[in-house]
Amino acid sequence: xxxxxxxxxxxxxxxxxxxxxxxxxxxxxxxxxxxxxxxxxxxxxxxxxxxxxxxxxxxxxxxxxxxxxxxxxxxxxxxxxxxxxxxxxxxxxxxxxxxxxxxxxxxxxxxxxxxxxxxxxxxxxxxxxxxxxxxxxxxxxxxxxxxxxxxxx
Amino acid sequence: xxxxxxxxxxxxxxxxxxxxxxxxxxxxxxxxxxxxxxxxxxxxxxxxxxxxxxxxxxxxxxxxxxxxxxxxxxxxxxxxxxxxxxxxxxxxxxxxxxxxxxxxxxxxxxxxxxxxxxxxxxxxxxxxxxxxxxxxxxxxxxxxxxxxxxxxx
DNA sequence: CGTGAAAAAGCGGCGTC
DNA sequence: GACGCCGCTTTTTCACG
Numbered sequence: 653x654x655x656x657x658x659x660x661x662x663x664x665x666x667x668x669x670x671x672x673x674x675x676x677x678x679x680x681x682x683x684x685x686x687x688x689x690x691x692x693x694x695x696x697x698x699x700x701x702x703x704x705x706x707x708x709x710x711x712x713x714x715x716x717x718x719x720x721x722x723x724x725x726x727x728x729x730x731x732x733x734x735x736x737x738x739x740x741x742x743x744x745x746x747x748x749x750x751x752x753x754x755x756x757x758x759x760x761x762x763x764x765x766x767x768x769x770x771x772x773x774x775x776x777x778x779x780x781x782x783x784x785x786x787x788x789x790x791x792x793x794x795x796x797x798x799x800x801x802x803x804x805x
Numbered sequence: 806x807x808x809x810x811x812x813x814x815x816x817x818x819x820x821x822x823x824x825x826x827x828x829x830x831x832x833x834x835x836x837x838x839x840x841x842x843x844x845x846x847x848x849x850x851x852x853x854x855x856x857x858x859x860x861x862x863x864x865x866x867x868x869x870x871x872x873x874x875x876x877x878x879x880x881x882x883x884x885x886x887x888x889x890x891x892x893x894x895x896x897x898x899x900x901x902x903x904x905x906x907x908x909x910x911x912x913x914x915x916x917x918x919x920x921x922x923x924x925x926x927x928x929x930x931x932x933x934x935x936x937x938x939x940x941x942x943x944x945x946x947x948x949x950x951x952x953x954x955x956x957x958x
Numbered sequence: 959c960g961t962g963a964a965a966a967a968g969c970g971g972c973g974t975c
Numbered sequence: 976g977a978c979g980c981c982g983c984t985t986t987t988t989c990a991c992g
Contacts, residue, residue: 655865663866666859670823673967684979689969700865702951705858706819710955712808712853713816720905720912722943737949744956749949752873759873759943763955790875790912796890796902802863802916803897826986837960842988 653698658683659691663701664804666692670704707798715745715763718792719770722756723778724785732783733757739781745773756788806851811836812844813957816854819845820955823857860951868916871945872923875909876931877938885936886910892934898926909941 655663661681665672674685674692681688695701710716725736733751740749740760748761764770770789778784808816814834818825827838827845834841848854863869878889886904893902893913901914917923923942931937 653865660866663859663861667861669857670859671857675967685967686969686980687978690977693969695865698865700862701859702862703860704822704824705860706816706823706854707856707858708816708820708955709853709855712806712851713813713955713957715955718903720903737947741950744958746950747955748951750871750873750943750945751947751949752943752945754943755941756943758949759945788908790903790905790907790909792903792905792912794890794904796904796911797894797899798901802861802866802868804866828986838986839961839988840959843959 653694653700655695655700658687659695660804662688662691663695663802666701667802667804710763714765717764717766717770718795719762719764720790720792721758721760721762721778722788722790723758723760724755724787725757725783726785727783728757736781736783739777743773743777745769806847806853808848808853811840812848815841815844816848816955817957819854820957863916867918870917870919870923871948872915872917873943873945874911874913874915875941876911876913877908877940878910878936879938880936881910889934889936892930896926896930898922 658681662677665677665680674688677683678685678688683691692701710718723736725732736758737749737751740746740758745762745764746760747763750759751757752759762770762773764773774787774789778787811834815830818830818833827841830836831838831841845854863871876889878885889911890902890904893899893911898915898917899913900916903912904910905912915923915926917926927940931940
C-alpha cells in the first residue's frame with residue numbers, strides 16, 4: 653500500500669493523539685471527516701496502524717525500573733530463534749523485544765517493580781533457559797526520551 | 806494518587822486498546838460507563854495516562870531500520886552527561902534514550918530509512934562528538950514485540 | 959456511584975467527479 | 976476509485992438523585 657501526503661498527515665496526528673476527532677483531523681489535512689475515516693480504516697486493515705494504546709506512567713503502577721538486556725543465545729537455528737522469540741514475547745515484564753545482528757541476538761526492554769523482581773525474572777528467562785549463552789544488563793537511571801513517533805516526513 | 810483495582814483494570818484495557826468504548830470497559834470491570842469516564846479523566850489529569858497514541862509500522866513510512874546503540878562517553882561529569890542527553894534528545898531519529906548503568910552510559914533506539922542514513926547520523930552524533938569514547942551498534946532484523954503495556958497486577 | 963438526557967463523534971449509504 | 980454530503984447509530988459527556 654502506498655501512502656500519500658494525506659495519509660502521512662493523518663498518521664502524524666494519530667501518533668501524537670489518536671483521540672483527535674476525525675473532523676479536527678480533516679480540517680488539519682484538508683479532507684472531510686468521512687474521508688479521514690476511510691483512510692484510517694484502510695491503513696488499519698493494511699497493518700500500517702498496528703494498535704491504538706494509552707501510554708501509562710510505569711511508576712504509577714509500581715514498575716519503576718527499566719532495564720535493557722542483550723541476550724546471546726547458543727544455537728542460532730531457526731527453531732531455537734523462534735522458541736526464544738515466543739518465550740520473551742509471552743512475558744508481561746518484557747516490554748520490547750528485538751531480534752538483532754551484532755554482538756548479541758536479542759535486545760529486550762524490561763520493566764520491573766524492583767531489583768529482586770528482576771533477579772527472579774533472570775532466573776526464569778535466562779538461567780532457566782539452557783539456550784541462553786550470556787546476557788548483559790543495563791539498568792536505566794534516567795528516561796531521557798521515550799519516543800514512539802515515526803517521522804512522517 | 807492511589808490506584809484501586811478498578812483503575813488497574815481500566816488501565817490494563819486501555820494499554821491494549823484505548824478505542825474500547827467506556828460501556829465495554831465498564832462491563833469488564835463492573836462499573837458504569839460514566840464511572841469509567843471519570844476515572845480515566847482523573848488518571849489523565851494526574852499524569853498516570855501520559856498519552857493516547859496510534860502505533861504505526863515504521864516500514865510503512867520508509868523508516869524501515871531500527872537500531873540499538875550503546876554509547877560510552879569519556880568524561881562522566883554531570884555537565885558532559887547533560888550535554889549528551891540534550892544532543893540525543895533533539896535528534897528526531899532518536900526514538901528512545903536512556904541513561905544507564907553498566908558497560909555503557911547511554912542506550913539509544915534509533916529509527917532510520919536506510920543504512921547510509923545511519924552512517925550519516927553516526928558521523929554527526931558519535932564521531933562528531935569528541936566526548937564519545939565508543940559505541941556499539943545492533944541492527945534489528947525483527948521487531949518481536951513493541952510493548953507498552955505496564956503490568957497492572 | 960448510577961441513571962438518563964443532550965451533545966458529539968463515529969459510521970454507512972448515495973450521488974458526483 | 977475517492978470525494979463530499981446527509982442521515983442514523985453509537986459514544987461521550989454532564990446534569991441530577
